[in-house]
Amino acid sequence: MPVLPGAAWELSPSVSLRPEPFGALAYDFVTRKLSFLKSPTLVDVVRRLADAADVEDALLGAGVPAAERDRYVAALGTLAASGIIRERVAA
Amino acid sequence: MTIAVERPQGGRLVDQFEYGLDAPICLTWELTYACNLACVHCLSSSGRRDPRELSTDECKALIDEFERMQVFYVNVGGGEPTVRPDFWELLDYAVAHHVGVKFSTNGFRITPERAERLAATDYVDVQISLDGATSEVNDAVRGQGTYDAALRAMANLQAAGMKDFKLSVVCTRHNIGQLDEFKAIADTYGAQLRLTRLRPSGRGADVWDELHPLPHQQRELYDWLVANGDQVLTGDSFFHLSAYGPADGSGALPGLNLCGAGRVVCLVDPVGDVYACPFAIHDQFLAGNLREDGGFDTIWKTAPLFLDLRSPQTGGACTQCSAYDSCRGGCMAAKFFTGLPLDGPDPECVKGNSETALAGDRERPGSSQDHSHTGTVRNAPVPLTLLRTRPVSACDESPLVSQQ
Amino acid sequence: MTGPETTSPTSPQQAEDVEQEALVEDALVEEISIDGMCGVY
Numbered sequence: 104m105p106v107l108p109g110a111a112w113e114l115s116p117s118v119s120l121r122p123e124p125f126g127a128l129a130y131d132f133v134t135r136k137l138s139f140l141k142s143p144t145l146v147d148v149v150r151r152l153a154d155a156a157d158v159e160d161a162l163l164g165a166g167v168p169a170a171e172r173d174r175y176v177a178a179l180g181t182l183a184a185s186g187i188i189r190e191r192v193a194a
Numbered sequence: 195m196t197i198a199v200e201r202p203q204g205g206r207l208v209d210q211f212e213y214g215l216d217a218p219i220c221l222t223w224e225l226t227y228a229c230n231l232a233c234v235h236c237l238s239s240s241g242r243r244d245p246r247e248l249s250t251d252e253c254k255a256l257i258d259e260f261e262r263m264q265v266f267y268v269n270v271g272g273g274e275p276t277v278r279p280d281f282w283e284l285l286d287y288a289v290a291h292h293v294g295v296k297f298s299t300n301g302f303r304i305t306p307e308r309a310e311r312l313a314a315t316d317y318v319d320v321q322i323s324l325d326g327a328t329s330e331v332n333d334a335v336r337g338q339g340t341y342d343a344a345l346r347a348m349a350n351l352q353a354a355g356m357k358d359f360k361l362s363v364v365c366t367r368h369n370i371g372q373l374d375e376f377k378a379i380a381d382t383y384g385a386q387l388r389l390t391r392l393r394p395s396g397r398g399a400d401v402w403d404e405l406h407p408l409p410h411q412q413r414e415l416y417d418w419l420v421a422n423g424d425q426v427l428t429g430d431s432f433f434h435l436s437a438y439g440p441a442d443g444s445g446a447l448p449g450l451n452l453c454g455a456g457r458v459v460c461l462v463d464p465v466g467d468v469y470a471c472p473f474a475i476h477d478q479f480l481a482g483n484l485r486e487d488g489g490f491d492t493i494w495k496t497a498p499l500f501l502d503l504r505s506p507q508t509g510g511a512c513t514q515c516s517a518y519d520s521c522r523g524g525c526m527a528a529k530f531f532t533g534l535p536l537d538g539p540d541p542e543c544v545k546g547n548s549e550t551a552l553a554g555d556r557e558r559p560g561s562s563q564d565h566s567h568t569g570t571v572r573n574a575p576v577p578l579t580l581l582r583t584r585p586v587s588a589c590d591e592s593p594l595v596s597q598q
Numbered sequence: 599m600t601g602p603e604t605t606s607p608t609s610p611q612q613a614e615d616v617e618q619e620a621l622v623e624d625a626l627v628e629e630i631s632i633d634g635m636c637g638v639y
Contacts, residue, residue: 178626454635
């Protein structure tokens, strides 16, 4: 499922996100998969998702330059595909 | 913050791992040296409880540290962890504090009631040890009645609805021919098969010459893993076999193909000693003690041994080998306990690069800890006399025979 | 050395040539399957 900039996402509850010098490690307790987030900015984006209105909002808040936007959206797509992040259910 | 030694930006995860992490991804926690069994190859030379064992409160304080550090999960072993009266309490405490638990057990105490409890607990995984697909092969290594106890435990777990628990096998000369049968046993109980490497550690050093797989068996194992690998776990312990694959690295087995000691994993032993790896219980790989050196976080981040392991390692002679990228020089513990230099080939180097060194004079360091039983044990290993694997050809016993 | 948050400008030709390598280098997420890592039970 592609991550659309206008959609609302969040970190899956079964995932532990741990900062590291290079970015972060995300471990999913259910799938036992380990994901390596290679940029501290990406980690910032992921952390902002839950409170941001949508993906676009989180990208802006983390200061992702326009030229990098697609790269970050692609990264979010990878995280979504493995269940690290999930769509927020509308309240 | 880990004191990074010129860590590269971006790149592959494996490259980052060599420089270490702020916390282990997971680690082995040997809860006790006490054990009801006396397996001939025990990596921790277990049997008798050590009177200096961490108390229940000390164990909980350690779990609190794991939680703060966000250690994802711990592999609890020993000895036999379930012989500690507070085992079940500590299990629940860890899970309640966001630390996943996988524990290794001989199964004797996995009763139907315990199995029910485990099946109902999230973030807990169980690993049943078995080293033979038949009781003849298994009990020779692990002891009389241990095969039956393991299968009973698996039946109890299955009946309780526990899915995907692990059947963990140490590969030896006598069980390499049973890989399909192991898979069948795992399938029967709804378990996942895990094959791991025998290291010459603990009591394993005494039996390594007779038990470690022969060269043609290593090849058999590699081929089997390539064919069945996506359903079988290996604890990433066979990365030295990746050198069987082509030079471009495409034949590497799945997993990290990297020694994680002191970088992404480590061992906490029953008395609070912290070692680089559970297969390296020796003063040379001792990073510190929880009680004396400020606790686990401090040791992980600042112990000189660990900082040294996180700096670029010299691969020595191995860096010249075409297979180096896949095998990375093999297992540090295997080299150490067979008396080989750490910057040289693994004793089971698939290219045979350690043959000369193994045939020559070498000094084998013993373990720093020996808690083996001294008296008789109820479930003593049953000597394997009639089942001795006969060599099929001269090549089975020496890879150099064909050169003559 | 190019950091993880900036990309050197490349011509379409260059981008195509190193596409395979860049795919790994540029991706901000890498997934890895581990079973305890070597050095754990």
